[in-house]
Amino acid sequence: MYNFRMGYLSKVQVIERANQTRQFYLICPAPLAEALELEKGEEIEWVVEDRATLVLRRPAIVSGRPRRSGRGRE
Numbered sequence: 604m605y606n607f608r609m610g611y612l613s614k615v616q617v618i619e620r621a622n623q624t625r626q627f628y629l630i631c632p633a634p635l636a637e638a639l640e641l642e643k644g645e646e647i648e649w650v651v652e653d654r655a656t657l658v659l660r661r662p663a664i665v666s667g668r669p670r671r672s673g674r675g676r677e
Contacts, residue, residue: 609634609638611632611634613630613631615627615628646661647660647661647662648662
């Protein structure tokens, strides 16, 4: 388990569609995604602990494929 904290500010973006539905987007800055070793297409889970705390979880990390290290491409 890592014992460090990093923070990045992001703005919530909203797309309002013609059929009166809205979709909210939360952008994950690239340095944060790299620190978390997020991969394209990876499923994540958002957990609301309270109004001020949103937790990002990985439901399962698929084994058998090594995680990327650094910024290099595989």
